[in-house]
Amino acid sequence: MSDGHSTYVPKTRVGRWFDARLPLPRLVHDSFIVYPVPRNLNYAYTFGGILTMMLVSQIVTGVVLAMHYAADTTQAFNSVEKIMRDVNSGWLLRYLHSNGASFFFIAVYTHISRGLYYGSYKAPRELLWVLGCTNLLLMMATAFMGYVLPWGQMSFWGATVIINFFTAIPLVGDWIHQLLLGGFAVDNPTLNRFFALHYLMPFMLVGVVALHIWALHVVGQNNPTGIDVKSETDVVDFTPHATVKDAFGAVIFLIVFTYFVFYMPNYLGHPDNYAPADPLKTPAHIVPEWYFLPFYAILRAITFNVGPIDSKLGGVLAMFGAIAVLFFVPWLDTSKVRSAVYRPWYKRLFWLFVANAIFLGWLGSKPAEGWFVPAMQISTLYYFAFFLVVMPLLGLIEKPRRLPGSITEAVLEKNKLDSDHDRETWDSPRP
Missing domain, CATH: 1.20.120 (Four Helix Bundle (Hemerythrin (Met), subunit A))
Structure with a gap:
């Protein structure tokens, strides 16, 4: 267990040579193996790792999809259909990416709710919370840009409605409106701008996520009791205690995610978006994706x-x-x-x-x-x-209510209550 000093010891000559010049293995060891975490973390705390996993998935699938996508209003819709039908495993990449956006937001909303419930935003974690909110803002901008790219009916009209709202903002509204449009209406320049921004923003998100994780390791993890760590008995090593829990949570999340990908891939989408964009035909009811x-x-x-x-x-x-x-x-x-x-x-x-x-x-x-x-x-x-x-x-x-004296005391109280409940259940008369 780490006490503020690194306990990493390279075991080979090559390892010692590498560690003296670029201590990357030491960083991984100190940050993800012996890093101390509160012993009472529950499965609500696994969503940080799930979000990192989903971010990697979205970037990998997005980069491959970008290789086949045509950011042109006359070809965009057909290029998406071509990906689905002609590119090897293109249907899988497209469904992983489109459903991945929805599950990304499911994870981030759960993550934020957990922070609000357990008070993870309180001192000294204010900057950690602000960086998390910045991640949410970048996610929403990235998702909105991406929703326009298939160039279906809902993509086109959703972009038209939202972009026009910027004109209501005094001073800078018209400038933002023209910057996003690139012309007099939603058209080819708009699609090119959205494609460029959609490709760029995930890498900006990676940078802010790295700062978010760094800030987390500086101030330490919060826990369900909201009590600060007071002794070594309050914490355990990140590996295997937290990694096993994170892995199990990720597996359950992936099972639900892949069920949607393989059995309900279009359930979270809008049917109007499977028709090509038509500036002369307004949908009866314009709505964004469910997470907005x-x-x-x-x-x-x-x-x-x-x-x-x-x-x-x-x-x-x-x-x-x-x-x-x-x-x-x-x-x-x-x-x-x-x-x-x-x-x-x-x-x-x-x-x-x-x-x-x-x-x-x-x-x-x-x-x-x-x-x-x-x-x-x-x-x-x-x-x-x-x-x-x-x-x-x-x-x-x-x-x-009365707070426990320490994290360990809270864990022992919970274990005692669970034990008493099990004993009462066992001793109760059976029919």
Whole structure:
């Protein structure tokens, strides 16, 4: 177990020569083998490794797909079909990449939810959280650019709707609008820009992910109790304790992922996107991919003017604000207790927030009419209230449960409760 000094000892002459010049094996040993992690980590903490795995998968499949893709409005749709039919294993690469985007977001939303539940954003992990939010922003931009590339009906009209919203932003809106369009309407220059950005952004994401992992290794891993490590008994070596758990979590995740790839490859897509883009035929209901639907609902929830801010600008500000507010979470939460395990009211309101986010996603798939509009507005109100009202006020008035003295004490208490429960179950009379 590492105590701050490297315990790596090269065993061969070549290893010693290499270590003296480029200590890469030492870095791997210290960061992923003897690195100390809290002994009470659960499977919610495996999603960091799953996200790294999915990022590698998306980059590898994306690079190969780019070799066969034609970024031209007259050829883009047919080039995707050619990949599916004529390129060796092209169908598999395409389905791995398209479904991989959805599962990437499933993993990142779970990862963020775990951070909110266990207070992983609290000091000294504020910068770690901010870097994670930056990763989310880059992911969303990359996914939006990629959604346009197949040049189907929903790709074209989704790009048209979202790009036009930038015109509502004062001063820089028209400039961003023209930069993305490259002309007077969504056309070939737009597709070329989106393809270039979609190819570039994953490598930017790799850089921020590296900083995120570096920051994690500097401040250390949080844990379900939210208690700092106080002694060597509170931690275990990363390998094999965490690696085995991460590997098992990754295998289960991959089983579900590959089930969708092989048996339901088009389930998470939109049927309109399997028709070529037609600027003269507007789809009945324009919607983005499912992972953008909560933010799309927030965008459409603002149907009223607020002073000089009209509804269009208000919707854009609300949509971007829903992401921006995440960056300030470390300073919005005033509670001195990290984990929701010991915060009874925060736990209830957190799960209400999760249910509300899922409900927003469902509302985003519906037309902005009838009772859906007030439902979007109420759900949007609670989304922002959770961060701007619940977090600041609840930390001042909530009475948390008693915290264990250490991580080890929490583990022993849990083991004792589990043992007592098993004994009661065993001793109970049987019919």
